[in-house]
Amino acid sequence: MSHFDSETAARARELVALYPERRSALIPLCHLAQEQDGWLRPEAMEEIASIVGVTPAEVRGTATFYDMLRTQPVGRYLVSVCTNIACLLGGAEELLEHAEHTLGVRAGGTTSDGTITLEDAECLADCDRTPCVAVNHRYVGGLTPDAFDQLVADLRAGRRDGEIPPHGTLGRVRRNGGLRVPVEQVARERAAAAEARAAREQAAREQAARAQAAEGPGAAKSQGAGA
């Protein structure tokens, strides 16, 4: 039983085909799962694990490293208020405080109706419009407290739905095809690369074994302390 619907599954296959190694598709597939579900559900992580050939724990372990991949549900709108240096100089702390008051949640929390998650964000790279706010990673400009309240009202009323899709939808433009360089050529090159790598790794192992044999049992220990 697939957790991905047929459209998502088809896109997953396209994504995997873009990379020399399947595992590279792991993060793009997590984004895809978030687009389908709004967050990264355990079932989705299991499916991704089987697609890229790792364990579900490896998918979770990787996903939890990244701020955008959410292993807990988030609101329909993730409202990020940047408080980093340029925005700090532009009044971000005051805006965040106001936002917490307006929404009735602390940064990191989600409103009780599940609509909005508020985030105290790092630099969003829009530092000339401070304090910078983004909703589901779409910039909405530097906001005054009043403009923030207006934004919240608009989001709740669905008035910004055209420009701001629900949480999880990242890029809306899809690649219009797979790799074009002839597959035989790519396959040939990749086989050569795999062979070269195996040879390199073998050489490294032999070298390490030789070094250990030459230096005796103490060698590994002193190497560990120096690393």
Place this chain on the structure above:
Amino acid sequence: MPVTDAPRIVTARLVYDDSYTLERYLATGGYEGLRKALSMTPEAVSAEVDTASLLGRGGAGFPAGRKWSMLRKDPVTYLVVNGDESEPATFKDHLLMERDPHQLVEGVLIAAYALQVTEAFIYIRGEFALGLDRVTQALNEAYDYGAAGSDIFGSGFSVDVVVHPGAGAYICGEETALLESLEGKRGFPRIKPPFFPAAIGLYGQPTVVNNVETMSNLPWIVLHGGKEFAGLGEGRSAGTRLFALSGHVRRPGTYEVEMVKTTFRDLVYAPVYGGGVPGDRDVKAIIPGGVSAPWFGPERLDLPLGQDEVGNAGSMLGSGAITVMDSSTCVVRAAWRITKFFARESCGQCTPCREGSGWLERVLRRIEQGEGREDDVDLLLDVSDNISPGLQWPPQQTTICVLGPSIPSSIHSAIDMFRDELLQHVKEGRCPFD
């Protein structure tokens, strides 16, 4: 009036609302650089880039031509473009991706040809939803136009380009962490040596990693020649460069200026750039190259914007982010917020970076909140010294990557330049700016 009459190299098209479309791109000389490159040998293209003295725009400022020449020979090599832009107060690469994505794509294709790779990756910071859309769209159009994919413009050269989204982790801007991330793993920087990307990079293959702005310069360099580019700026700091100006200026924004011929003062005060400080307050300090860089006081405003000029003065141009702090700024709060950023983003592999960043953040916070202790300033210096021994510039490194040694920059600067202000927080038991 700009300060010099240097041409705009990477921002020329931004005057158009439709600067990101293929139509506009083709109407303004688009893909001519690629055509020209394909008519040359790959070596000749690399030679032009070498002549240009194009210093990497991602932070370290390593010459692109030299980096390319160091690529280990192997049947399979990769090109990876760094569009992770997340150094706080840096906002120039996202502009290039959103507003002139074809220029980036053309640059990538030129580099791919010069390096003879068959697959290139553009790693874009995950939060850049619009940037991802625009670059993907441009790439789709480039394929349809025959500029990417197989047998480009009938030249026999083929390359595929893949746009890869990040997922929110500052450390993935560090090139080896980026490669780990591109391989579907946590963004843990790799130990160098042996993992220099030019030798052992993506999937263990030799890999060139270059920044988005670095790539975006290539179409112009190939079209006009490396010599023409090297004729702008001065010495090693050739050409123009994008500076993201933020903080206490009337006109924050991204400005393309000629290197060395322009000074910090020009950028902050010229009416076409920053336009001065609001309320005509005094400049208290500037951060010259992203939050990893040591600060300058106002006495350094006349320093030219050149890599070596700024390096010799004890800081760096880094990511091209210049943040101005005026006399109303509490430097303890500024240093605290920067340190909090590092504490959040440390990947946790190295003890000095992981533990040190957290300690420093907590000590700075208590000073800022008026709960600091007599010897906190010494404590800050002591912890900093454990992360970056000797607190010198360029910093000593005890960690896997340079995120760790970057942490003390702002703290050391604040103490060096404004020790009395820190002590005042402690003595008065409150922030004097509240």
